[in-house]
Amino acid sequence: MTIVIKVSENIKQKMVEYYKNVRREKTPPYALFQAMEADTIITLYESGKAMFQGISADIDANIWIDMEKKINNRTIDINESKKEKEKYKEELNYYYSMSTIGSDEVGTGDYFGPIVVTASYVDKKNIDLINELGVKDSKKLNDEKILKIAPILMKQIPYVTFTLNNQEYNKYQSIGYNMNKIKAILHNKVLYSLTHKEENYPYQKIVVDQFVYPKKYFEHISEATEKVKDITFTTKAESKCASVAVASIISRYIFLLKIDEMSKEIGIDIPKGANDIVDEAGKKITEKYGFNKLNEIAKLNFKNTEKIKLATKK
Ligand code: MG
Numbered sequence: 001m002t003i004v005i006k007v008s009e010n011i012k013q014k015m016v017e018y019y020k021n022v023r024r025e026k027t028p029p030y031a032l033f034q035a036m037e038a039d040t041i042i043t044l045y046e047s048g049k050a051m052f053q054g055i056s057a058d059i060d061a062n063i064w065i066d067m068e069k070k071i072n073n074r075t076i077d078i079n080e081s082k083k084e085k086e087k088y089k090e091e092l093n094y095y096y097s098m099s100t101i102g103s104d105e106v107g108t109g110d111y112f113g114p115i116v117v118t119a120s121y122v123d124k125k126n127i128d129l130i131n132e133l134g135v136k137d138s139k140k141l142n143d144e145k146i147l148k149i150a151p152i153l154m155k156q157i158p159y160v161t162f163t164l165n166n167q168e169y170n171k172y173q174s175i176g177y178n179m180n181k182i183k184a185i186l187h188n189k190v191l192y193s194l195t196h197k198e199e200n201y202p203y204q205k206i207v208v209d210q211f212v213y214p215k216k217y218f219e220h221i222s223e224a225t226e227k228v229k230d231i232t233f234t235t236k237a238e239s240k241c242a243s244v245a246v247a248s249i250i251s252r253y254i255f256l257l258k259i260d261e262m263s264k265e266i267g268i269d270i271p272k273g274a275n276d277i278v279d280e281a282g283k284k285i286t287e288k289y290g291f292n293k294l295n296e297i298a299k300l301n302f303k304n305t306e307k308i309k310l311a312t313k314k
Contacts, residue, residue: 003052003061005076007044011067015044095241098204099124101194102243103187106251108179111274111282111304112297113259114166115182116251119190120159121201122243130157130242138238138245143256150253157246158201160194161254162186166297173301180212184220191228206230209237209244262297274302282308 019035040054
């Protein structure tokens with residue numbers, strides 16, 4: 001049994017004092033202490049949240065519920081704890097009960113290859129269907145699975161996608177646009193385009209996987225003449241919202257195809273990411289085609305560029 005209650009400041013202090021001698025050695029993050037008394041584990045958080053775990057958790061929790069009543073004349077409903085848990089579950093499933101438009105991007109952490117941003121519309125009627133494809137855990141899908149399910153999704157789900165090649169990326173960088181500004185511009189672009197198609201999608205919310213504070217996002221797109229304003233920003237959106245998950249899968253799919261195409265074109269396997277293997281590939285490409293080739297296929301402002309330069313300057 002787990003019971004969570006929220007205690008007042010004065011009760012917090014009393015709890016710290018009361019459990020002083022039964023404290024555990026380790027304190028969990030954001031907790032004031034964790035203690036073990038009889039069979040109950042008690043954790044008190046800085047926020048005043050007190051968690052009681054064990055078969056007799058209710059007995060221990062009741063000591064403090066009574067104390068709240070006596071000292072502060074405050075009534076704590078022990079069922080609140082259950083409600084809280086349900087609320088959290090509901091929150092996780094919140095966007096999964098509605099029709100949404102969502103966007104997500106890939107390629108921003110990869111030295112080679114473009115940035116791909118996609119917005120998709122998922123009607124609530126289609127949510128079960130796409131979940132059967134494994135969309136809900138999009139982060140965990142490997143490339144092989146992405147290559148398999150993305151084409152199915154692209155047939156059934158309305159979407160708009162945009163690919164920013166590296167020549168354009170490097171141009172943006174040279175005029176002082178940072179990565180977040182570029183992302184914001186691209187998200188706005190695909191969202192605007194999807195919400196202004198001939199067909200009107202009956203979406204209830206527009207969700208963006210948050211990469212920057214909303215205020216900053218709108219600053220970044222302040223020069224755009226066409227803007228989508230009514231956006232819900234949330235982190236880890238691809239696990240909360242079906243349209244973001246679908247957008248992320250389609251973006252990854254297009255990115256993979258592009259990397260594959262580039263590799264074939266130049267006859268060198270192009271790796272993802274920005275690690276040492278990437279430097280190695282960069283070296284090979286520079287030796288074969290010259291340094292200027294990187295402007296076409298890589299994000300020049302990444303640290304990799306310097307390393308490749310150094311390695312080939314002999
Ligand atoms: Mg994202």
